[in-house]
Amino acid sequence: MMRFDPFRDFDRLANEVLGAARTPSLMPMDCLRTGDTFVVRFDMPGIDADTLDVSAENNTLTVQAERRRHDPDDATYLVSERPSGTYRRQLVLGEGLDIDAIRADYHDGVLSLTIPVAERAKPRRIEVTHSGNDHKVIEGASA
Numbered sequence: 503m504m505r506f507d508p509f510r511d512f513d514r515l516a517n518e519v520l521g522a523a524r525t526p527s528l529m530p531m532d533c534l535r536t537g538d539t540f541v542v543r544f545d546m547p548g549i550d551a552d553t554l555d556v557s558a559e560n561n562t563l564t565v566q567a568e569r570r571r572h573d574p575d576d577a578t579y580l581v582s583e584r585p586s587g588t589y590r591r592q593l594v595l596g597e598g599l600d601i602d603a604i605r606a607d608y609h610d611g612v613l614s615l616t617i618p619v620a621e622r623a624k625p626r627r628i629e630v631t632h633s634g635n636d637h638k639v640i641e642g643a644s645a
Contacts (some may be wrong), residue, residue: 514562529565529591540599540617544591547611548584554608556615558601565613598622 509558532543546567553568571586579630595601608612 528585529567531591538619540619542593542615542617543573544613544615545611546589546613549608549611549613550585551591551608555603556606556613558595558604561595561597561599561601563593563601563604563615563617564590564597565592565615567613580624 514587522632530545534541544565546569548569549567550570551569555564555566557564566588568588570582595617597618600618603618605616
């Protein structure tokens with residue numbers, strides 16, 4: 503039996519399209535499961551929290567933010583390694599997640615999303631009842 507992993511298809515597709523040797527993402531992400539909850543963390547240093555937008559539609563989670571430069575008009579760059587602009591990342595979520603209960607927190611440059619597994623997708627025990635009928639066990643029955 504396979505463990506439930508709502509990000510499996512997304513990861514497989516990303517590896518097929520982008521290959522194993524990728525350049526670092528502008529929004530590096532970790533995803534982990536703890537109990538019945540997935541936690542997704544995005545590194546987003548320098549992002550103004552007012553530009554941060556997280557939305558979910560049709561099992562697609564979209565994270566968008568902007569990092570602006572605040573430079574004097576007469577500034578001339580000698581080195582420019584810190585990208586700026588609008589960043590957007592989308593994740594396709596599996597059917598077994600409760601999209602309506604996603605929580606988001608932005609602290610110290612890290613956006614943390616908590617995504618619970620939907621009740622319908624959680625493993626549950628099925629009670630077996632005894633009907634009271636006498637059942638005969640047939641050993642080595644022949645046709």
